Amino acid sequence: MTKYIIKRILLMFLTLFIITVMCFVLIKLLPLPAVREMGKDINLVLMRREKMGYNRPIMVQFFLYVKNILTEWDWGVGEQMYEGLEIWDVMMQKLPYTVVVNLYSILVSIPLGLGLGIYAALKKNKWQDAFISTMVMVFISVPSYVYAFLVQYIFCFKLNWFPLQLASLSKAGSLFSGTMFISMVPAIMSLSFGVIAGFTRYTRAELSEVLTGDYMLLARTKGLTKAQAISRHAMRNAMVVILPMIFGEFIGILGGSMIIENIFGIPGIGNLYVNSINVRDYNFFMALNVFYTLIGLVSGIVIDISYGLIDPRIRMGSKK
Amino acid sequence: MTTNIPNIPKEKFAFVPRSEKIHDEKLQTKAVGYLGDAWNRFRTNKSAVVAFVLIMILLVFALVVPEISSFSVAFRDGYYKLSLPRSDFFYSLGWDGGKNEQQSEAGYLYLNSIGVESGDSAVMKVYDSFQDATGQTFYNLRSDSYSSVGYVFVNLSEAEYQALMKYQDDTGIQVMYPLQATMNKHFVRANDGANFWYKLQSEAQGTTGAPVLDENGQYIPNYLTSNDPAKAGYVSSRIKGDGENGVWYTYAQKNQTGYRVRVHYKEYFKYINGFYCSFLFGSNVYGQDILTCLAVGARFSLLLAICVATINFILGVIYGSIEGYYGGWVDMIMERISDILADVPFIVVATLFQLHLANKVGVVPSLLFAFILTGWVGTAARVRTQFYRFKGQEYVLAARTLGASDSRLIFKHIFPNSLGTIITGAVMTIPGVIFSESMLSYLHIINLDTSSTLTSIGTMLSNGKDYLSTYPHILFFPAFFIAILEICFNLFGNGLRDAFNPSLRGAED
Numbered sequence: 001m002t003k004y005i006i007k008r009i010l011l012m013f014l015t016l017f018i019i020t021v022m023c024f025v026l027i028k029l030l031p032l033p034a035v036r037e038m039g040k041d042i043n044l045v046l047m048r049r050e051k052m053g054y055n056r057p058i059m060v061q062f063f064l065y066v067k068n069i070l071t072e073w074d075w076g077v078g079e080q081m082y083e084g085l086e087i088w089d090v091m092m093q094k095l096p097y098t099v100v101v102n103l104y105s106i107l108v109s110i111p112l113g114l115g116l117g118i119y120a121a122l123k124k125n126k127w128q129d130a131f132i133s134t135m136v137m138v139f140i141s142v143p144s145y146v147y148a149f150l151v152q153y154i155f156c157f158k159l160n161w162f163p164l165q166l167a168s169l170s171k172a173g174s175l176f177s178g179t180m181f182i183s184m185v186p187a188i189m190s191l192s193f194g195v196i197a198g199f200t201r202y203t204r205a206e207l208s209e210v211l212t213g214d215y216m217l218l219a220r221t222k223g224l225t226k227a228q229a230i231s232r233h234a235m236r237n238a239m240v241v242i243l244p245m246i247f248g249e250f251i252g253i254l255g256g257s258m259i260i261e262n263i264f265g266i267p268g269i270g271n272l273y274v275n276s277i278n279v280r281d282y283n284f285f286m287a288l289n290v291f292y293t294l295i296g297l298v299s300g301i302v303i304d305i306s307y308g309l310i311d312p313r314i315r316m317g318s319k320k
Numbered sequence: 321m322t323t324n325i326p327n328i329p330k331e332k333f334a335f336v337p338r339s340e341k342i343h344d345e346k347l348q349t350k351a352v353g354y355l356g357d358a359w360n361r362f363r364t365n366k367s368a369v370v371a372f373v374l375i376m377i378l379l380v381f382a383l384v385v386p387e388i389s390s391f392s393v394a395f396r397d398g399y400y401k402l403s404l405p406r407s408d409f410f411y412s413l414g415w416d417g418g419k420n421e422q423q424s425e426a427g428y429l430y431l432n433s434i435g436v437e438s439g440d441s442a443v444m445k446v447y448d449s450f451q452d453a454t455g456q457t458f459y460n461l462r463s464d465s466y467s468s469v470g471y472v473f474v475n476l477s478e479a480e481y482q483a484l485m486k487y488q489d490d491t492g493i494q495v496m497y498p499l500q501a502t503m504n505k506h507f508v509r510a511n512d513g514a515n516f517w518y519k520l521q522s523e524a525q526g527t528t529g530a531p532v533l534d535e536n537g538q539y540i541p542n543y544l545t546s547n548d549p550a551k552a553g554y555v556s557s558r559i560k561g562d563g564e565n566g567v568w569y570t571y572a573q574k575n576q577t578g579y580r581v582r583v584h585y586k587e588y589f590k591y592i593n594g595f596y597c598s599f600l601f602g603s604n605v606y607g608q609d610i611l612t613c614l615a616v617g618a619r620f621s622l623l624l625a626i627c628v629a630t631i632n633f634i635l636g637v638i639y640g641s642i643e644g645y646y647g648g649w650v651d652m653i654m655e656r657i658s659d660i661l662a663d664v665p666f667i668v669v670a671t672l673f674q675l676h677l678a679n680k681v682g683v684v685p686s687l688l689f690a691f692i693l694t695g696w697v698g699t700a701a702r703v704r705t706q707f708y709r710f711k712g713q714e715y716v717l718a719a720r721t722l723g724a725s726d727s728r729l730i731f732k733h734i735f736p737n738s739l740g741t742i743i744t745g746a747v748m749t750i751p752g753v754i755f756s757e758s759m760l761s762y763l764h765i766i767n768l769d770t771s772s773t774l775t776s777i778g779t780m781l782s783n784g785k786d787y788l789s790t791y792p793h794i795l796f797f798p799a800f801f802i803a804i805l806e807i808c809f810n811l812f813g814n815g816l817r818d819a820f821n822p823s824l825r826g827a828e829d
Contacts, residue, residue: 015660022664026672137814141806143755145762145781146799149788157789164789258667259759263785274763277671285671292665300663 001308001315008304012297016290023289024065028058033080033280052076065286080281087287091269095254097166098261098268100175101184102253105191110246112192113199120200121207122230132200139197148190148263155186162186165265187264191257195249202245206238213237240311244303251299255292358740361819368815371808378805382622385615390595393616394772397597397607399472399585402791404465405602405610417598418444418462426530428459430515433531433539434470437497437517437559438584442467466597469585470515471497477578484581485556487591494557495587498543498569499580514582518542544570553579602793604783608775610797617777618801624684625753628691633746635692636699641730643700644707651704662697666756669693671765678766684774687766691753702745706738740820747816751809758802777802 032054053061068074075087082090120132156164163183172180210216211234219229258270269288276284308315352360362368386392406417423431428443435441447460476484488495500517518539519532534540545567554571562569572579589597601610643654670690677686710716711734719733760766761778768779777798784794 015663018660019664141810142803146803149795149799289668
């Protein structure tokens with residue numbers, strides 16, 4: 001198992017390296033954005049670009065880029081937006097918004113999704129199951145921004161329960177204050193519908209398959225009540241598949257949803273990414289590309305490894 | 321245990337005549353092939369069939385509507401912007417382009433005046449009126465979003481002016497209306513004040529732009545007049561009350577390029593375009609027809625998704641077959657390549673392609689490339705798995721023993737068995753492509769705003785999101801459309817999966 005994990009992590013870094021090189025080269029091949037002239041000395045910008053090595057060969061620049069990151073954790077500074085600010089600092093300032101909103105959404109979704117999934121599996125082929133499955137189908141298909149518009153229209157505009165946009169930090173006091181939470185509710189709702197549906201579907205599928213297993217019959221035969229048999233035998237086996245998915249979701253919250261952040265004005269990572277593309281700030285763009293790639297890779301690894309950690313059968317199997 | 325066999329006499333036995341056929345009877349029913357079997361199962365899945373029919377309807381909608389619509393994506397009308405949906409067929413059900421609103425006395429009289437002058441009333445219905453604490457009267461009414469445009473000033477060249485007068489004389493329809501004598505600058509509401517054809521209370525009296533009414537409660541016209549009926553060369557039909565007591569209204573003012581006239585926009589639009597303006601799904605902030613834009617956007621999404629699915633299917637099948645069939649080091653190297661490609665986030669690929677190629681090959685081809693670059697990996701992985709499943713089976717060994725070539729084994733013996741799973745996978749990628757495309761255009765990562773022939777559902781949504789509270793119809797139709805499309809494709813895909821792999825029914829693939 002340890003050997004497998006080490007192999008996976010080394011492979012991950014190799015993949016990350018290759019993707020980073022490709023991204024870096026492709027970005028450096030793009031023409032630099034025109035220097036904005038408003039109240040700024042063009043020569044100063046050109047000098048800064050010269051100093052940052054923008055005129056040197058691309059592979060030299062890449063070497064410097066990686067060296068700066070590894071030695072000083074220096075991801076460069078903003079050029080077109082957040083001028084002169086350290087990219088890492090800006091990202092760390094944005095990340096909490098994304099994480100908090102998505103964390104709330106996951107914390108709501110997991111119990112609801114698992115509960116509905118278990119209920120549907122237990123009532124398999126009854127009307128409750130048919131109803132839940134149909135709803136899951138609908139909710140999984142409808143894009144998240146459609147929920148966002150619906151939530152905004154119904155809850156923010158018609159019922160006037162929540163503000164249309166996220167409260168500003170200065171007004172709300174802190175990220176965890178009540179005002180902040182209230183203003184996050186629409187975004188949390190819009191994010192959650194799809195995730196709940198996803199969890200429900202997986203839980204139902206896994207559990208209903210597990211429930212038909214012979215060991216369930218054995219458990220009942222040896223005298224366990226239905227509730228005991230389900231909680232001790234069926235759920236544990238179903239969790240082998242469900243838990244990794246939950247872990248994956250937890251890593252995924254770092255990335256957040258660009259479109260939901262855009263609609264609700266959440267100043268998170270996704271918004272930063274879209275802005276960096278729109279104003280052509282390639283330093284931010286590059287750093288965020290690495291960030292998103294890393295999230296994808298890490299969540300993949302976490303899912304794979306957690307299978308082994310949860311299920312001894314898979315762990316033992318890998319030793320062969 | 322012994323069975324008691326009765327002693328059957330020898331003469332009861334007879335030889336089977338060699339001439340007779342000794343195989344089984346002919347099959348009673350026709351043999352059902354793989355696809356036929358899948359079709360039989362698919363047919364019984366009601367939701368999948370309904371979804372398929374709906375997809376076909378939406379596809380026909382997307383293909384046909386842009387061709388038969390009176391509008392195009394390039395059509396933009398600044399005066400008819402933000403018009404509400406109106407349908408002639410469902411007019412009585414409230415799909416009438418009307419809007420319930422509350423208006424002050426002045427606002428009510430303003431809307432009402434439009435109809436008084438031209439006969440095309442902007443007030444559809446007055447529900448009730450009430451007085452607030454200060455004695456101000458308010459009206460609850462339903463206003464017509466098309467008729468409230470009223471009048472606009474247009475500058476016509478000499479030839480256009482003559483043509484418009486000829487049109488008026490030929491049809492008897494009044495398009496041009498008299499110009500106003502004075503313009504109260506402070507009460508300019510719409511269209512540079514072209515709608516104030518009546519006397520307004522002056523601001524000195526501390527009013528809100530309400531009209532001065534005569535003793536009968538009628539508006540008092542504020543037209544520019546002259547004693548010479550031929551002034552400014554106007555020789556066409558005149559409105560009622562014109563020319564009485566030797567006073568003639570002035571309809572046109574000469575300027576450097578031609579004439580400045582005040583036209584009733586509804587009739588002027590008909591004169592220019594040949595039909596009265598009416599948007600079935602309303603219009604957006606640029607005055608584009610939402611129905612046409614939606615159909616064009618849907619056509620773009622669907623065609624893109626089908627293209628992507630087909631190309632990825634072909635690439636994935638070829639790549640996956642080679643991987644899965646040969647295995648070994650070929651497989652390992654190819655797997656590493658596809659692993660790396662699969663790990664590149666799609667949004668990164670899409671953005672880089674847009675930044676690099678959008679100026680060179682256009683927005684749409686670069687989007688297509690982005691979808692293809694990483695899209696085939698999923699298909700390839702599925703094909704590879706299927707190949708590993710089938711290639712060790714006896715019938716493949718038998719075919720190989722009989723001397724079948726590699727390509728024959730791949731495409732004749734192994735591939736058809738995995739076809740169902742792969743087709744299902746390809747169909748299942750379509751909703752994902754549609755979603756990604758709408759998301760990218762919503763976030764303006766792909767920019768179709770400048771295109772005059774193309775739009776996308778995401779672009780429409782992003783243009784409409786600022787009007788969510790005031791004009792929800794701009795968002796409603798595209799959002800509803802894409803939701804239905806996604807649901808249908810997912811149901812259809814599920815139906816296909818169940819039809820091809822009955823053992824997987826209900827499980828996640």
